[in-house]
Amino acid sequence: MMENGFSSPRNDTFPAGLRVLVVDDDPTWLKILEKMLKKCSYEVTTCGLARDALCLLREKKDGYDIVISDVNMPDMDGFKLLEHVGLEMDLPVIMMSVDGETSRVMKGVQHGACDYLLKPIRMKELRNIWQHVFRKRIHEVRDIESLEGFESIQIPRYGSDQSDDGYLFTGEDPSMRKRKDCEGKYDERDCGDPSSSKKARVVWSVDLHQKFVQAVNQIGFDKVGPKRILDLMNVPWLTRENVASHLQKYRLYLSRLQKDDNELTTSAGGIKHTDSSKDSAGGFGLQNSMNIHHNDVSTGSYGFSGSKSFVQNLNPKSLDCEKKGIVSEPITEPKRALIVDIPNPCKVRSSQIGFESSFASLGGSQVDFTAFGSTTIPTRYSWSDVPEVLFRHESKSTELEDGFSQLPPSRSQHHIQADHIKPVPSISSSSSAADRSNHANHATSTESAIDPLPVQTKNHISITNHQAFDPLSTTALSMKSQGFNLSCISDLESTQRNISSGIETLLPSLDEDLKFCWLQGDYLAMNLGLQDFPEYYDPGIVSEVPIHLYDALRHDYDNPCDPTEYPLIEQGLFIV
DNA sequence: TCGACAATAT
């Protein structure tokens, strides 16, 4: 699907022509980097503002192969940008800064950076940045395969993997789901701590959430119900209650998004500021799961499954709408999940966005993602900007299906009433154009979020190169975003698949289409030298942990070792 | 103490 010229690393010219977007508020550095990168035969686009960079990326989803961003920028924290990129574009991002403090580097990793370069940056380092793109492709391939494999194979393994997901299907025993019965027993996974009378909390990792979202989209927002979602998710150990709870949170989250949007628009003339501070606001606190692949080519490397795909579906009910008076209309309409790809955010607004289509390809099969035994380490993602993100995804994913796009391009108007605070009535919903118009900026539509950016962007950004945007790619992206994180795949599986061995072979075939996951993080570890913190990253350890149950792990977070709050799983915590 | 989240109750 990719149209990039670059789509395949295997191109003869491969790294030549690599499309690099450099983001740094320091014009001097921009110049320097541009020159250096050009010397590497890369196509360089420079941007002085993170926001502008986002706009560029959004405008041309497949216009870049990799992003190099400074950490400290006035308009937006580099990490935030990183997060956005990870979520929306699934592009490898290299962070750079003069500060090599471990905690910062870790933060970069946490946020999905594939590498962290210290200034001054040397040619040598830039020359090899293509590797991140290449790796990513490899992973994608792998993921795909695994996916396919799963489907066809139906993964037989579970137990050992402990994986929760490992269960074959949905068919799950009802018993499993019911936690009540299990109080004591929980799943095998829980067993780890039978002692605690408490149930292990389900941690909604990004992966898990993606499944959730996928299910929601498939069902249609209007029709969703915990049970149906549960069935579609096929996560055996998950209970209906878990889903219901998550659904509740999700709805609240969506309503919050609206709010955020409002704020965003307001605050920055449409551009949202993403400050870490805000994160809390609308963030859907998904936990990012870093998956460690034992089999990974790079041993010990972990990937962030950053897929954070959100669906934007809309909001079911605008929870807040009423409250806020801001939005005029409540969303009455049912929301369906549509996948919207909006090339031009500004123009289109779909009321509801869904990933269905993207899923369709995947979803139909209902791959057992669950099977992925790999453990995930939860990281909290701040989604402060989520709305935008969400939108973006949508945009990527599809073309508007829209019947929904009702939104008049008015986004510019947004008026956000001063109430940034107030949530927009319904996120997606959309039913009324009016709302949209109001919210347009916001979350309401994914797109909306996007739109604002473009405008500003232009100001600051100097685009050196533009690549044509490929519509097709979007699809691919959407899929990725969807979150099929194959990354999660357990080692075993991977092993089984022997993907790695076949990777090379596969590469040629890889297309953008294939991209599903975000493994950006995988490489980081290597580069970052996480090995220094073996306890955290030891794949073996991690793998053991049941992916979704982190509660137990939480205690460990405190671990002194990690300054950044890096979530870590300690050995032993989960003994499956 | 507060907010967020998942669990649990209604």
Place this chain on the structure above:
DNA sequence: TATATTGTCG
């Protein structure tokens, strides 16, 4: 099933 409440946790 939806929503409200509760219990944890940071």
